[in-house]
Amino acid sequence: MRLKPVPDPPADLDALREYQRAVPLVPGDTDDCCARLRRRRDLPDRQTANDWLAFMRALDLVEETSRGFSRADAEPTPERVREGLREGVLLVPEALAALDDASPADPVTAADLFAATRDRVPRHDRARDPDWEATWRDRAARLLGWLALVDLAAPVGDDPDSPAAGTGYVAGDAR
Structure with a gap:
């Protein structure tokens, strides 16, 4: 399945890494993860945070489990982001x-x-x-x-x- 959300691209992959680090290591529900993303990345609203969460899931930088979302044990390398874009983004x-x-x-x-x-x-x-x-x-x-x-x-x-x-x-x- 390919996902639709495409947030504004950051200046570099280090900034993407900061978005990924804003997602908890311990799975949390969507509302908690969006609130954390908003706080840590100064996002304007929940929808923007939700878009980032979905987009990072498409890049395999965030995992969705039965208990919620958590940060994947994966670095946002150029290769990983390329593959995630090719395979997971509409x-x-x-x-x-x-x-x-x-x-x-x-x-x-x-x-x-x-x-x-x-x-x-x-x-x-x-x-x-x-x-x-x-x-x-x-x-x-x-x-x-x-x-x-x-x-x-x-x-x-x-x-x-x-x-x-x-x-x-x-x-x-x-x-």
Whole structure:
């Protein structure tokens, strides 16, 4: 099963490690884990914390047990994050295929990725969110940022060190 949440990518994997460390070693229920994430990472609301929890679960950095969530005994290495993205996050295979077809002259933007995956957005998300297109366009930008964080994508353009929604991407060195 692939998970939908894609939080804003951190500046580096050390920051991701801090998010992982905010999850308890001893399993706790979702509310407790979200409250702890909010406190330790200064997150604005429970939904953002829940998204981080789900996302880290997709990356195999957090485990879900019958007693709740706990921190996995795994480091967020580039390889682990790449594998987690490939295997556990919705629309990553489509993003990687688009990046493979991209070139510096015709890079993939968040708008391009959204257009390519628009039909794959779950129906219930479309029905529940009147502004689902903007939501999923933003998600596409965050997803490209995560892929760039672990060298599956490389930003191209005027300022490749500052990925933004309008930034284009091509396949990265780790692809």
